[in-house]
Amino acid sequence: MREQLELFSHVAAAYADASGTLTNTALYRDVAQRAGLSDSDLQARVPIGSAGAPRSPVARKIRWMQQSLKQLKMIERVEGERGIWRLTERAGKDLDRAAEGVKLIAFHTELGMAIWSRHQNVFPLLDEPIHLCISSPPYPLRQARAYGNPDEVQYVDFICEALDPVVRNLAPGGSVVLNISNDIFTHKSPARSLYIERLTLALHDRLGLDLMDRIPWVNYSKPPGPTYWACVNRVQLTTAYEPVLWFTNDPLKVRSDNRRVLEAHTERHHKLMHAGGAGRTAEYGDGAYQIRPNSFGRITAGKIPRNVFERGHACRDTAAYRQHAKELGLPPHGAMQPTSLPDFFIRLLTEPGDLVADLFGGTTKTGLAAERLGRRWIVTEWILQYLRGAAEMYRDRPGFQMHAALDAVGGHHG
Ligand SMILES: C[S@@+](CC[C@H](N)C(=O)[O-])C[C@H]1O[C@@H](n2cnc3c(N)ncnc32)[C@H](O)[C@@H]1O
Known part of the structure; x- marks a missing residue:
């Protein structure tokens, strides 16, 4: 209705x-x-x-x-002559950041909301069980991007502080999934930083999270890098993956269910299964692996995915976002994920109606995946232009509404 x-x-x-x-x-x-x-x-x-x-x-x-x-003490009315610009601070060419304390629902649907704010202003006030927090935080780059990056030394504190209020609200067996970069090098050296190891230990020691897995997102469409250590000084190989770290607060109650992410069987397996399984017996030298008649003969709904996420950058939503951003005169986002990544983890780790959070929303791919899967969602992002572009991807969703103040964002403004 x-x-x-x-x-x-x-x-x-x-x-x-x-x-x-x-x-x-x-x-x-x-x-x-x-x-x-x-x-x-x-x-x-x-x-x-x-x-x-x-x-x-x-x-x-x-x-x-x-x-x-x-509870979140959101701003509802944006008044005054300068409207929304009064609430911003410059973050670089064509990018405006929410000023300290600013919190506005940029757009929402019936299921979720994208909040224009620093995550620090929102999650500590939330008092609602979160079932999954999935995020791609800014990487610890030596040369920060315009949207803001902490350096490697600050990184562990930066992530632990950001996640602390989320972990406090994490439902029993809830998960935290972080897509980070493996390509952080120690100063003037081709040796990789050990920040991932430090971060993993800190999330366990400080926030009580257990590591469920490190899933490589293998992406052969990544541009070849690290430029200096692989292409100029030829000691490294070119990179084709980013780690996705999966943690939970209670491994024995984890809300994960791989039946929600089954893949289609190969044609070969399909035939084998329907033929009643293997027709031979095989035993390997050490007895570790055996095949008996009828092995693999049980009819199953699909293949349990391997713990490697193999996917290129190509994504219909990314293409749509770029197109909208161009039409609206907005800058593109430099670090977009394909929607298939949050989609996979949301299906694996939550049920319809659960709450999914992303502190570092960007173009809000997490929100979009949750929305399509019937999960509630809450996303924060502090750059106004990214949210203005992202709103376009939700226009056909039930209950969609964009804050009128965002109409002024895009094209040329003072
Ligand atoms: C790697 S990007 C996320 C990209 C996103 N997954 C996507 O597919 O579009 C990280 C985002 O975090 C945002 N960000 C950084 N610090 C923030 C903060 N304190 N509060 C809210 N957003 C922040 C940046 O503006 C950037 O858009």
Whole structure:
């Protein structure tokens, strides 16, 4: 029903009219009335989550939206002559960053929201179980990009401080997945930095996370590098992967399920399976590996993926983002992931309705993947132009709304 798509604005309006002092019950009533929902729509209960306890999905949505406005102390109105520019600070050519303390919902759908803010202003205030935090943080580059990079020495503290409030809210068995770079070298040397090892230990020692895996994202479409150590001074090989580190707060309760990411069987395996399995017996010298008649004969739904994520950069959403950015006169993003990466980990590690977070949103590929998979999502990004471009990818999603102040972003401005 169309009215339901406007829930978010109704929550904001009800809230503003009551100066933020509504009880939950009064809020549900008020919003339901504004949205033209009957009492029975509001009361209708369906099983939600893996425990399947009956809950009201409408009340749940209202609560979730209310939270973003109240608990996170979001700015709603952007007033004054300079509008949104009053809230920015320059971050480089064509890039404007949210000034300290600025927090605005750049756009939202029924399932999630992209918040224009520093993550430090948002996650410490959130009081809601997060099921998965998946992020591609800025890399520890010696020459920082315009959007901001910490150096290698600060990096472990930078990541631990960022993740601390998220880990506090992590649901039991929830996961933290970080896509980082392996190509960080010690000063004037082809030796790789050991920051990944330091970071892994710190996440365990300081935040109590356990390492589930280090999954290489193998990407043969990466430009050949490291330029100096492989192409000029020919001691290194050219890079084709980035590590994806997967942690959880409770390995025995981890919410992972590989049946959600099964791949199609090869044609050969399909035939073998349907022919009743192997027709021979084979035993290898040390007895470690045996094949018996009917081995591999069980009909299974698909292949369990290997722990290597092999995928090029090519991504329809990245192409769409570039096109929108060009049309709107926005700078492109320099470090976009293909949506397939968050999509894979969100399917593996969460169920529909769960909450997925990304502190370093960029073009919000995490949000987009979560949105399409029916998970709730919350993404922070501090560069205004990236969020303005990203909003275009959500236009057809239920409940989509972009903050009117973002209309002024793009093209040429003062
Ligand atoms: C590697 S990019 C993420 C790219 C993203 N995964 C994508 O596919 O578009 C890191 C992002 O973190 C943002 N960022 C850096 N520090 C931040 C902070 N304190 N709060 C919010 N965003 C931040 C940068 O502006 C940049 O867009």
